[in-house]
Amino acid sequence: SxxxxxxxxxxxxxxxxxxxxxxxxxxxxxxxxxxxxxxxxxxxxxxxxxxxxxxxxxxxxxxxxxxxxxxxxxxxxxxxxxxxxxxxxxxxxxxxxxxxxxxxxxxxxxxxxxxxxxxxxxxxxxxxxxxxxxxxxxxxxxxxxxxxxxxxxxxxxxxxxxxxxxxxxxxxxxxxxxxxxxxxAIEKGREKGYVMGEVLVEKGMTDTVEAVVAEEISVLVPKGKEAQWETRTELLPAVSAPVEAGTKVGELVYLRDGEEVGRVELTAGEDVAKANMDTMLRRMLAGWC
CATH class of the missing domain: 3.40.710.10 (DD-peptidase/beta-lactamase superfamily)
Structure with missing residues (x-):
């Protein structure tokens, strides 16, 4: 040809x-x-x-x-x-x-x-x-x-x-x-941007940042078979400011009948700037009261 x-x-x-x-x-x-x-x-x-x-x-x-x-x-x-x-x-x-x-x-x-x-x-x-x-x-x-x-x-x-x-x-x-x-058939997981929890932010302008699903996952499943779906959220204990949106802060694990069938990253939903001196002082004072 x-x-x-x-x-x-x-x-x-x-x-x-x-x-x-x-x-x-x-x-x-x-x-x-x-x-x-x-x-x-x-x-x-x-x-x-x-x-x-x-x-x-x-x-x-x-x-x-x-x-x-x-x-x-x-x-x-x-x-x-x-x-x-x-x-x-x-x-x-x-x-x-x-x-x-x-x-x-x-x-x-x-x-x-x-x-x-x-x-x-x-x-x-x-x-x-x-x-x-x-x-x-x-x-x-x-x-x-x-x-x-x-x-x-x-x-x-x-x-x-x-x-x-x-x-x-x-x-x-x-x-x-x-x-x-x-x-x-295909079964889809949580949509991109879905909030799965919050992660502590050390020395940030806010105390926490939302952990969101980085991408939607698709799982191939047999038709006509009932199965028990579960998800497990694995988050970092904390991240240090500054934090950029999209920074990995954990993983979302998908399980079918108790067995892992996929996982996706959880990322920071927004930027978190490092706390300025005024913010740090206010937090210190609040802690003493």
């Missing part, structure tokens, strides 16, 4: 990303690799370093586009890890992975020419809530797909590799996603 880039042609990074995400353009992938790292080989080295950081233990990249090459291997689990990293931390990619048709403009010596792009991932037309992600097929790998979808605040990833034809890969991914949505 390619978009037929020509020597000396200039494209935006956005259009190259679009070409890779929508049309599986191998030439765009290699061009981006060379632009970012100086050469495809140098970029592949960065790919392998990042794969190790993500825990992709069964992966070794040899090129930047996935074509059959000796030693270029991965697994369904590793592809899922890579897909999760992309979807969680770069959600803007969904702008491209949910686009069915688009185009880029080639600007060469011959002038400008529009080139059409059609998404290779039929999930986005066939499956409710589909958000991506990427197809792949080679002679050795056969037909592969990392499929992603979101419903009711829950995002799922299903990876199928080595399917005998392109229809099977889509059918199997849709069955996996159906299973996930039918059997699991």
């Amino acid at each position: 390619q978009v037929f880039l020509e020597e000396g042609e200039t494209q935006t990074a956005a259009d190259m990303t679009k070409s890779i995400a929508i049309a599986s353009a191998n030439d765009a992938a290699v061009a981006m690799a060379e632009f970012l790292a100086g050469s495809e080989e140098a970029f592949v080295q960065k790919m392998n370093e990042r794969a190790k950081e993500l825990g992709m233990e069964d992966t070794n990249f040899v090129n930047a586009c996935g074509l059959d090459t000796e030693g270029h291997v991965s697994s369904a689990y590793d592809i899922a890890l890579m897909s999760r990293e992309l979807m969680e931390n770069f959600p803007e990619i969904k702008e491209y992975t949910t686009t069915w048709q688009d185009s880029i403009v080639h600007k060469t010596r011959r002038g400008e020419e529009t080139f059409g792009l059609t998404n290779t991932n039929k999930l986005i037309q066939w499956y409710d809530g589909a958000t991506g992600l990427k197809t792949g097929s080679t002679g050795n790998a056969l037909y592969c797909l990392s499929g992603t979808a979101e419903r009711d605040g829950m995002g799922l990833i299903a990876v199928v590799m080595a399917a005998p034809d392109y229809k099977v890969r889509f059918r199997e991914v849709m069955q996996l996603l159906d299973y996930g949505f039918a059997n699991y």
Whole structure:
């Protein structure tokens, strides 16, 4: 798959990303690799370093586009890890992975020419809530797909590799996603900013500061099973002024049936300045009375 880039042609990074995400353009992938790292080989080295950081233990990249090459291997689990990293931390990619048709403009010596792009991932037309992600097929790998979808605040990833034809890969991914949505749900914890208590402030303009939830947590739970939810607040005994809003002052622990399923930071809800001399004197006098 390619978009037929020509020597000396200039494209935006956005259009190259679009070409890779929508049309599986191998030439765009290699061009981006060379632009970012100086050469495809140098970029592949960065790919392998990042794969190790993500825990992709069964992966070794040899090129930047996935074509059959000796030693270029991965697994369904590793592809899922890579897909999760992309979807969680770069959600803007969904702008491209949910686009069915688009185009880029080639600007060469011959002038400008529009080139059409059609998404290779039929999930986005066939499956409710589909958000991506990427197809792949080679002679050795056969037909592969990392499929992603979101419903009711829950995002799922299903990876199928080595399917005998392109229809099977889509059918199997849709069955996996159906299973996930039918059997699991997301339950959310305390919303961001929820006050969970107060922490003493030593030598501050105020005696305490509110401990608020830093981020909302989501927990995957089986559908149809009753469970006892609990939270445990772990606060620091005190903090010293000055205190900046957002400073960690504790943790909120979530337990399900007595077992920990997640924790988030509790942070100072506001700034607390160091007490001035007048404030300190008033407190001393109040303590003597």
